[in-house]
Amino acid sequence: DAGVTxxxxxxxxxxxQQVTLRCSPKSGHDTVSWYQQALGQGPQFIFQxxxxxxxxxxxxxxxxxxxxxxxxxxxxxxxxxxxxDSALYLCASSLAPQTHNEQxxxxxxxxxxx
Amino acid sequence: QQQVKQSPQSLIVQKxxxxxxxxxxxxxxxxxxxxxQQFPGKGPALLIAIRPDVxxxxxxxxxxxxxxxxxxxxxxxxxxxxxxxxxxxxxxxxAGTALIFGKGTTxxxxx
Numbered sequence: 001d002a003g004v005t006x007x008x009x010x011x012x013x014x015x016x017q018q019v020t021l022r023c024s025p026k027s028g029h030d031t032v033s034w035y036q037q038a039l040g041q042g043p044q045f046i047f048q049x050x051x052x053x054x055x056x057x058x059x060x061x062x063x064x065x066x067x068x069x070x071x072x073x074x075x076x077x078x079x080x081x082x083x084x085d086s087a088l089y090l091c092a093s094s095l096a097p098q099t100h101n102e103q104x105x106x107x108x109x110x111x112x113x114x
Numbered sequence: 115q116q117q118v119k120q121s122p123q124s125l126i127v128q129k130x131x132x133x134x135x136x137x138x139x140x141x142x143x144x145x146x147x148x149x150x151q152q153f154p155g156k157g158p159a160l161l162i163a164i165r166p167d168v169x170x171x172x173x174x175x176x177x178x179x180x181x182x183x184x185x186x187x188x189x190x191x192x193x194x195x196x197x198x199x200x201x202x203x204x205x206x207x208x209a210g211t212a213l214i215f216g217k218g219t220t221x222x223x224x225x
Contacts, residue, residue, distance in 0.1 A: 042203050042215030056212055090157050097210045105157035
């Protein structure tokens with residue numbers, strides 16, 4: 001049973017560029033949440049997708065957007081990259097958001113903005 | 115506003131010791147309190163979780179103690195091993211909402 005997978009593993013971009021990160025949820029899960037983890041910090045919630053719609057959003061600017069596909073996989077897009085966007089981006093999957101949140105995390109994508 | 119406060123920031127114990135990590139929360143609507151373990155270069159892995167209707171939960175060498183009136187919960191690791199050296203995060207949420215994480219505790223278990 002495959003767990004949560006993310007791609008790519010590492011990514012280097014320059015300021016002002018755009019990036020797309022991808023996530024496939026754990027088998028049987030239909031809800032995907034994205035988190036940003038800065039070095040030495042806990043994960044910070046970006047947004048959650050369920051039934052192909054954004055259901056919740058954390059305190060992140062509109063430069064951060066996402067999408068969920070019919071097979072429940074998801075993308076995170078970040079436009080106009082800033083140096084401060086350098087972080088580990090984590091995807092977590094779970095069952096429908098109405099349930100208690102037992103979330104399973106992927107290995108993350110390490111984004112470096114130069 | 116930090117809704118989940120975690121302490122200490124770092125912890126060093128000898129093999130066999132019992133490290134204790136503490137968390138305090140503010141939102142009384144939270145009803146789910148998980149602990150995650152993270153190794154360098156990896157995503158957080160769910161260790162154990164508790165709901166506020168019980169005061170203690172044990173899974174293997176890991177125990178959560180929960181004090182609803184004090185709005186605090188803690189993780190105890192019995193008979194700690196060098197392989198337990200990692201960063202530990204507490205979190206909290208209410209049904210249907212995102213996890214709010216503490217800032218993490220880096221644990222080092224010396225042999």
